[in-house]
Amino acid sequence: MSAPRRRIALAMTGASGVQYGLRLLECLIEADVHVYLMLSQPARVVIGMETDLSLPGRPAELARTLSALYGAAPGQLEVFGEQQWTAPVASGSGAPEAMAICPCTTGTLSAVAVGASRSLIERAADVMLKERRKLIVVLRETPLSEIHLENMLRLTRMGAVMMPANPGFYHRPQRLEDLVDFMVARVLDHLAVPQTLLPPWGDEPGQGD
Template sequence: MTRPTEPRHAVALAMTGASGAPYGLRLLECLIRAGRPVYLMVSAPAQVVLATETDLQVPGRPEAMEAFLAERYAAAPGQLRVFGREQWTAPVASGSAGVPAMVVCPCSTGTLSAIATGASNNLIERAADVMLKEGRRLILVPRETPLSAIHLEHMLKLARLGVTILPASPGFYHHPQRVEDLVDFVVARILDQLGIEQALAPRWGYGSE
């Protein structure tokens, strides 16, 4: 019988250097609240974005970051693990670990390019490559505008390989009152793709008139 802390229940979450750090942090919070083990990777550019877009003083070292975020989001012991960019012993570096899903949120166009070409120059890129070769769920959340032909070609290539391209494009039919409502709209769509129950945003046709 499997336990909730085993890799097959985990979600790998990578935050890269695109604008949109609040999306990644909110997703992390929701995954922890849902009881999912989370394997977190944060690129160096993403740490710069975190400092720019939030008031959080997130430590840079993986061990310190893990302790900080685990306390902030009330993670259970061992539920959140943070890995460094070259920590090749991490479960996400091998298909044999059985990690079923990965989300890159936000996903920079540089990371998108690396995944599309199989670069695997760091743990985030390798983890995404593992998802592709194992035929597992990979969700990329780009936040860039406008998009060049290169970006679009990479997205099309990955979509044809089964990757879910989920741009951080919030809707407005739910009449958002706060920035957080827009963030929740996108995170809700990610959770839907992961098959995780959520009540962050009303569903079309089921909300109030």
């Protein structure tokens, strides 16, 4: 009997940088992870602005569209609406092992930091914190105000991992996709999902010669 798929939640909010979230989704599906996906309405707007994708509005149709786009197995990708409170991610008894908010707006950061739980994304993040499971926040904002920094510190103290979208350049990126992959690789590392997008430091060809 094969082992069950790992279950990881991915939320995308209305910050710039939807390429990070979409690439992360692609990599999670390739890694045979069962993905619970949540998109805020602002995230859908930004996806239309920053990509050529035209996504349907209904969760079931969106799941079919993205499953076909990224080659997901039947049932591997589940999409939930913002107010779908019966979703597994809304309860500790059905929670996945980890969650990434990628990209994350400062508004979502604030709501999660104070436990607002006004949407399924916010509630799912709250569940991760209360269940002591991994929550990764890929914040996309600059400059950062004192409010943002305080909210980041508050969530860090609760156990969340703050991972601002700050790609590195030591791997000498040649394309925009290389910068996206840098961040996605770091998120995958923290999710303990095997990845080949970026070698560990010290394993780059020619390093140490």
